Amino acid sequence: MKTLVVYYSNSGRTRCVAETIARELSADIEEIEEKRPRPTYRRGNGEKTGGGGIARAAGAAVLGLGSGIKKATHSVADYDMVIVGTPVWAGSVSPAARSYLKQQKKSLPQVAFFCTRKGEATPRIFKQMGALAGKEPIATASVAADDVNSGAYEADVSTLTARLRGEK
Numbered sequence: 001m002k003t004l005v006v007y008y009s010n011s012g013r014t015r016c017v018a019e020t021i022a023r024e025l026s027a028d029i030e031e032i033e034e035k036r037p038r039p040t041y042r043r044g045n046g047e048k049t050g051g052g053g054i055a056r057a058a059g060a061a062v063l064g065l066g067s068g069i070k071k072a073t074h075s076v077a078d079y080d081m082v083i084v085g086t087p088v089w090a091g092s093v094s095p096a097a098r099s100y101l102k103q104q105k106k107s108l109p110q111v112a113f114f115c116t117r118k119g120e121a122t123p124r125i126f127k128q129m130g131a132l133a134g135k136e137p138i139a140t141a142s143v144a145a146d147d148v149n150s151g152a153y154e155a156d157v158s159t160l161t162a163r164l165r166g167e168k
């Protein structure tokens with residue numbers, strides 16, 4: 001199955017998970033890039049940088065706003081499955097991932113989703129992503145930021161990739 005992993009990441013955790021999924025599935029990978037790059041927010045690991053930017057970013061996410069993103073380099077129509085990943089921002093999908101899903105909605109093949117988050121798992125994020133994609137995901141994974149930091153996230157990734165291979 002030809003698979004593409006697409007992700008937005010601000011401080012690197014969602015990228016780390018995306019790269020591991022892509023490696024396990026021998027998938028292609030694409031980063032969603034914003035036209036106006038943001039500072040790196042560190043809220044996930046306790047350091048607070050970015051000042052009011054974090055509040056604005058969270059506000060945009062919770063209001064359901066998108067952001068200007070660069071043109072995608074891979075055509076989703078060339079794939080059998082697209083796996084989309086985002087950090088959780090204010091309990092919601094990030095603006096960049098929102099914009100990507102909206103842009104690609106018409107051409108998406110079957111989809112799977114993952115997110116990284118600092119707090120409790122928020123199943124509603126996958127409902128949001130499914131609504132934006134216009135289809136239900138065949139599998140999802142919600143990965144704790146602390147598990148990305150410690151390496152424990154690989155178990156979540158293995159569960160997701162096994163499900164996608166039809167093993168579980």
Ligand SMILES: Cc1cc2nc3c(=O)[nH]c(=O)nc-3n(C[C@H](O)[C@H](O)[C@H](O)COP(=O)(O)O)c2cc1C
Pocket residue numbers: 008009010011012013014015041042043044045054055057058086087088089090091092116117118119120144145
């Ligand atoms: C603006 C902002 C809002 C966030 N809101 C939430 C939240 O509502 N719930 C949560 O669990 N984590 C929240 N986080 C933490 C991130 O989801 C978490 O650190 C994630 O792993 C970051 O992914 P990244 O390193 O790929 O950017 C927030 C982080 C930022 C910067």
